Amino acid sequence: MKFNLSSRALTISPSVTLDITAKANEMKSKGIDVISFGAGEPDFNTPENIQNAGINAIKSGNTRYTATSGIPELKKAICDKLRKENGLEYKPSNIIVSNGAKHSIFNSLFAILNPGDEVIIPVPYWVSYPEFIKLSGGTPIPVETREENDFKFDIKDLENALTSKTKAIILNSPSNPTGATYSLEELKIIANWAVKNNIFVISDEIYEKLVYDGYEHISIASLGDDIKRLTILINGMSKAYAMTGWRIGYAAADEEIVKVMTNIQSHTTSNPCSISQYASVEGLLGDQSIIEEMKSQFIVRRNYMVEKINNIKGLSCRKPVGAFYVMVNISQLKGKEVKGKMINTSLDFANLLLEEAKVAVVPGSAFGADNFIRLSYATSMENIKEGLRRIEQILL
Numbered sequence: 001m002k003f004n005l006s007s008r009a010l011t012i013s014p015s016v017t018l019d020i021t022a023k024a025n026e027m028k029s030k031g032i033d034v035i036s037f038g039a040g041e042p043d044f045n046t047p048e049n050i051q052n053a054g055i056n057a058i059k060s061g062n063t064r065y066t067a068t069s070g071i072p073e074l075k076k077a078i079c080d081k082l083r084k085e086n087g088l089e090y091k092p093s094n095i096i097v098s099n100g101a102k103h104s105i106f107n108s109l110f111a112i113l114n115p116g117d118e119v120i121i122p123v124p125y126w127v128s129y130p131e132f133i134k135l136s137g138g139t140p141i142p143v144e145t146r147e148e149n150d151f152k153f154d155i156k157d158l159e160n161a162l163t164s165k166t167k168a169i170i171l172n173s174p175s176n177p178t179g180a181t182y183s184l185e186e187l188k189i190i191a192n193w194a195v196k197n198n199i200f201v202i203s204d205e206i207y208e209k210l211v212y213d214g215y216e217h218i219s220i221a222s223l224g225d226d227i228k229r230l231t232i233l234i235n236g237m238s239k240a241y242a243m244t245g246w247r248i249g250y251a252a253a254d255e256e257i258v259k260v261m262t263n264i265q266s267h268t269t270s271n272p273c274s275i276s277q278y279a280s281v282e283g284l285l286g287d288q289s290i291i292e293e294m295k296s297q298f299i300v301r302r303n304y305m306v307e308k309i310n311n312i313k314g315l316s317c318r319k320p321v322g323a324f325y326v327m328v329n330i331s332q333l334k335g336k337e338v339k340g341k342m343i344n345t346s347l348d349f350a351n352l353l354l355e356e357a358k359v360a361v362v363p364g365s366a367f368g369a370d371n372f373i374r375l376s377y378a379t380s381m382e383n384i385k386e387g388l389r390r391i392e393q394i395l396l
Contacts, residue, residue: 053282070097101249179320
């Protein structure tokens with residue numbers, strides 16, 4: 001018997017990144033030495049002070065339901081952080097805490113979209129953006145960015161994509177998968193365009209603390225009251241504090257939007273984990289030195305990876321200034337045979353590397369960019385050196 005399932009849900013594509021990870025893990029379970037460049041999480045333990053805060057929350061009995069939008073202590077800590085670090089004044093009523101930044105993005109799209117509304121997203125995009133938009137009844141409008149422009153929107157891109165149905169854009173700075181980071185001048189141009197056209201900006205800033213080479217993260221919401229009113233700022237604890245499994249993200253927005261997001265969350269997941277919320281208060285208010293320690297290691301790894309890739313035949317890349325990913329251009333390999341296998345797509349190349357080199361990468365098709373693969377340097381230098389050596393051997 002064939003089931004009559006949700007037509008909207010059936011339009012959702014499975015996560016290619018999770019599929020590659022699952023294949024790599026299956027090979028590892030069989031004792032095969034697989035090196036993975038797919039990880040979207042820091043390879044560091046959660047800092048001890050945050051661990052202890054979580055343990056204390058358990059021992060203190062803070063293990064029950066909380067308010068749907070988060071505990072007052074955490075919402076206040078988020079407001080303090082946004083004021084001190086981003087120059088943004090928000091009240092706790094402007095904040096909602098969710099089950100990771102991914103959940104915050106979904107809630108925001110579900111809160112603002114009506115059927116047929118269009119959301120502009122950059123290509124390459126994070127894998128879940130188009131699927132969230134479709135689940136929320138909207139239409140994703142992918143806009144090709146250019147590698148020579150460091151994969152960033154410019155005003156011409158936005159003007160060409162604008163229609164009467166445009167409701168929002170998603171701005172991801174620093175970006176997953178490209179590491180693209182927008183400058184103050186670039187953000188001003190986007191902000192002016194959004195205000196002029198009354199377009200929401202969902203500003204995904206989860207990688208904000210992982211910027212390098214003297215770059216400074218700037219939140220687009222800080223560029224004036226008009227753009228702040230239109231911005232739904234997304235952030236969380238996962239990347240900066242090595243807390244991926246704790247599942248705490250948050251959004252800051254106009255109170256009217258936050259009320260709708262809270263109603264949605266109250267009927268889907270209720271509150272995020274109480275223990276993780278108390279631990280996150282310590283994360284935001286406690287010792288921040290772990291971030292600089294991680295950044296220093298990421299810089300060394302990035303520099304090695306970029307230099308090595310640009311010396312491997314058939315591959316090239318630009319040096320990213322944020323996050324912990326490198327987009328590797330494989331266009332020179334497409335249409336060619338490698339180790340007896342034809343490379344027509346990024347998935348072909350990813351499968352070749354997994355099968356022949358025992359190296360897991362994410363094909364660019366997952367991000368709408370089939371001329372690329374994504375490598376993460378959130379893994380040890382030992383793994384980076386060995387993994388790139390294996391890739392080089394395959395292409396000799």
